[in-house]
Amino acid sequence: MIQTVRGTRDLLPEDMPLWHRVEEVAREAFRRYGFREIRTPIFEKTELFARGVGESTDIVHKEMYTFVDRARADSEGESLTLRPENTASVVRAYLQHKMFADKSPGELTRLYYIGPMFRRERPQAGRYRQFYQIGVEVMGSSDDPAIEAEVIEMLSWLLQELKITNTTLLINSVGEPASRASYVETLREALKAQLDKLCADCHHRYETNPLRVFDCKVASCQAVIADLPTITDSLDDASRAHFEQFKAHLDARGLAYTVNPRMVRGLDYYTRTAFEIVGHDGLGAQNTLIGGGRYDGLSETLGGPPTKGFGFAFGLDRMVMALPEAEAQRLRANDAPDVFLVFLGDAARQHTFQVARDLRAAGVSVALEFEDRKMKKAMTAAAKSRARYALIIGDNEVSSGQYGLKNLATGEQESLSLGDIIAKFK
RNA sequence: GCGGGUAUAGCUCAGUUGGUUAGAGCGCAAGAUUGUGGCUCUUGAGGCCGUGGGUUCGAGACCCACUACCCGCCCCA
Structure with a gap:
């Protein structure tokens, strides 16, 4: 496969x-x-x-x-x-x-x-x-x-x-390219003295990208990290001022x-x-x-x-x-048809297609199956579709023009004309 | 690229020191109930036990290899 x-x-x-x-x-x-x-x-x-x-x-x-x-x-x-x-x-x-x-x-x-x-x-x-x-x-x-x-x-x-909810906003300033580059050198210097205490990954980071040492999860490295100089100390004046203004703007907006x-x-x-x-x-x-x-x-x-x-x-x-x-769960529950059409017998089946078309033309989301089944099975299918309502169409309904609209959540059912039903969904 | 874990029904998982017909729950189908779902009960269908090799009288189980997936590392928005 x-x-x-x-x-x-x-x-x-x-x-x-x-x-x-x-x-x-x-x-x-x-x-x-x-x-x-x-x-x-x-x-x-x-x-x-x-x-x-x-x-x-x-x-x-x-x-x-x-x-x-x-x-x-x-x-x-x-x-x-x-x-x-x-x-x-x-x-x-x-x-x-x-x-x-x-x-x-x-x-x-x-x-x-x-x-x-x-x-x-x-x-x-x-x-x-x-x-x-x-x-x-x-x-x-x-x-x-x-x-x-x-x-x-x-x-x-x-x-x-x-x-x-339960999120945290983390901020920092990494400065201008020049101040960042000089910081990387400062950091590399500081790490050099402590290389023997660092893990293998951090040795690699020391070579390629010293900034990444900060992300190391190894406990022994964390101890070293705590004492390393931070980029904040190396910031150029313009970046520092920019960062202070940024924080002030966050404060003014009440953003933690x-x-x-x-x-x-x-x-x-x-x-x-x-x-x-x-x-x-x-x-x-x-x-x-x-x-x-x-x-x-x-x-x-x-x-x-x-x-x-x-x-x-x-x-x-x-x-x-x-x-x-x-x-x-709420979002998934909302993703369901408005109504499931249940029909009984071949005459009702043909009529149901017309009802489906009218409902859909009025903007109603309609589900139905094409198999002529016993009512019990059709109702089970209606429940499975998670539709809010089942609309029951049998020979009686076809001749009277009054359909049974059943609320599948409460079990309540009322007899309505197609116009009433469309109005109900508006 | 590295490490750990897992692989059995549609889904989630049991399966004893290796033993004959591989199980459960959910789901699915039929019936109890011929025009009213959910609850209950009964019955049923559905498995190359990831793939290939090996050990053995006998492997879902043990060994080896492979593959896939999951979790983590490296790295990173």
Whole structure:
């Protein structure tokens, strides 16, 4: 039997109401905050991600689905990649369509996206090779921290609307590229003296990406980590001032946060503000719900004019997992037909098709089966469909034009004309 | 790439020191009940026991290999 490729999965009808709900709430949040949708291609030239995300990152290094396109007579096949994330593509589109050109100073471009991304990682709880992300990007000439606070305010509303409570907002500033680079050296110096106390993984991190040592879960490493210098101490003055303003904006909006000076970003393009919203319920080891930050240099990296940028992304797979059970049940229960048509005998069967058409034309969600069954069986099918009502159509009903409408939850039944029934569902 | 776990009915799982016909609950089907579902009772259908090899008189069980899935690590939004 052919099955799904490792790390991919089918999203079955039972779960779709949950996915739709997250998408619907997100779109509503974006509408209220002035974001407009953009859809970029699912694959791009490999170079876009190599430059945008960063050559040295693991994503580019070993986690991309890259393939060479078919060669033509006049050219080599070019290297293409299924998008591992969407920020680089959105910035590319922003530049390609010169969205900055008709803007006045300080005017922002607010974009959002929803769609699948691909990473060739080992799957685990809440992590798939084809996963779905929702994200926004704010681009323009301004890097006002009020932008950041407003976006986080929007996320706060979104989580509340989804009934996802018990989350924590973590913030940090990773500074300008220059101050970040000097901090990495400071950190490497500090680690050098304690190398003998670190685990094998951290030895590797010391070489490749010292910032990652902070994420180590080994107890002996944690002891060392506690005494390491933080990036906060190395911040340049402008970044420090920017971060202070950002916090003041959060305070003014009543948004609670925890400063985590050890929270760093893996992708090359991040500058200054970084944030995460972590969940605590039912997410396994993958408890980061939302991650984002500022990426002021990305446009230039991709050959565009100096542009400020700020954005976030969250995984739909994981957000759906984080929905509380009660909310999930409510959403699934709502995903049911309005009425299930039960008919008895061949004459009623023909008549039922007409009734179904009239109800549907009036906007009612109608379920029915085509088999002529005993009433008992038909009622069982009606209950199984989870329809709110069963509409009973036998010879008596056909001749009288009065149908039995039974509320399947309460068991109450009344006799109504088709017009009355349609009115009831309006 | 590395580590641990699991693989038996549609689903969730039992299955004793290796023993003859592989079980339960839920679900599904039929009936009790020929125009009224849910509850109850009765009956039934449904299994290459992940795949391949080995040990044995005999393997769902023990050994080896493989594959798949799950969880975690690496990495990361």
